Amino acid sequence: MPHIPVSPTTPGIRGLFDFRPETGAALKKLAHVLLHGESPLTKGERELIATFVSHGNGCKFCTMSHAAAARFHYGADSDVVDAVVYRNDRSGVSELMSVLLDIAERVRIGGRNVSDELVAKARALGAVDRHIHDTVLIAAAFCMFNRYVDGLRALTPEKFEDYVPMGERMATLGYSFEVPDATR
Amino acid sequence: MPHIPVSPTTPGIRGLFDFRPETGAALKKLAHVLLHGESPLTKGERELIATFVSHGNGCKFCTMSHAAAARFHYGADSDVVDAVVYRNDRSGVSELMSVLLDIAERVRIGGRNVSDELVAKARALGAVDRHIHDTVLIAAAFCMFNRYVDGLRALTPEKFEDYVPMGERMATLGYSFEVPDATR
Secondary structure, X not given: OOXXXXXXXXXXXXXXXXHOHHHHHHHHHHHHHHHHOOOOOOHHHHHHHHHHXXXXXXXXXXXXHHHHHHHHHHHHXXXXXXXXXXXXXXXXXXXXXXXXXXXXXXXXXXXXXXXXHHHHHHHHXXXXXXXXXXXHHHHHXXXXXXXXXXXXOOOOOOOHHHHHHHHHHHHHHOOOOOOOHHHO | OOOOOOOOOOOOHHHHHHHOHHHHHHHHHHHHHHHHOOOOOOHHHHHHHHHHHHHHOOOHHHHHHHHHHHHHHHHHHOHHHHHHHXXXXXXXXXXXXXXXXXXXXXXXXXXXXXXXXXXXHHHHOOOOHHHHHHHHHHXXXXXXXXXXXXXXXXXXXXXXXXXXXXXXXXXHHOOOOOOOHHHO
């Protein structure tokens, strides 16, 4: 049971956004700019980093929902999402993306773990400043979102199928919008 | 040296906000609503939770700057900030605040550590839903801010004195504003 009252029809972080709309608005805006705004990383790559970090933090709701969004973006190549997230198998992603996932994992464990060597390795593979910035901020932001969801024990649907329409909505509409009650 | 280019006159997280103003705007808004908006927790209590979490995460910039803001709020009682943050001495805070600090520490370690028992203990001491919500979100948000600052190795002033005017500005103006260059 959640630690604060949330509507049973509003699973996950949206129940928390509804509980306090003022912080909800800022958090939705952040997620939208970060995952749907302009970036050298594709939306699929950004959702993959978000999912990978959420799984590392053991947050089922964020892992399941962002995995669904990432799979939608990757389309025919969606197996790569499950390979990276659940088996740490990097064979389906670029060398650069693999190093960015390593940076995200260091951030997840603690910000001071991101070494000059690792950043230099990413740059040698073509990363520009924004690759580094966006990877670090996505990883950091999911260390917040995961703790917000699990720290208040937000409602977490059990079934894989529940996350498919959620992921499609996240992948297509993004995060900075109101979800009508009937389609939550 | 920071992992991305930031102005030498813009220490800490503000250099990162300037690097990407779109995410900077959402992050400043979040910090402002969370630490300066309406809450059953005083601004001092919220800054104290932010400082306590930042120290736990080993983020010097966030610890020093938010400690300065918290000391400003606590005024004549500012010793309580250093007691809680650096010595985990809770003798200067209420029993409820001590339990909320315990909840914040659980969130810092990982969201799933917030137990029903601990939330019940806070409620027995007078906590309402918003005490629980705000404590969890402040702790979660600083798990992001700390990782953003340290993951990109933002410029971190060394001297205690550098943080005093910064803390006063944070305590009085809050976070959702532009700092003129000359006073950064």
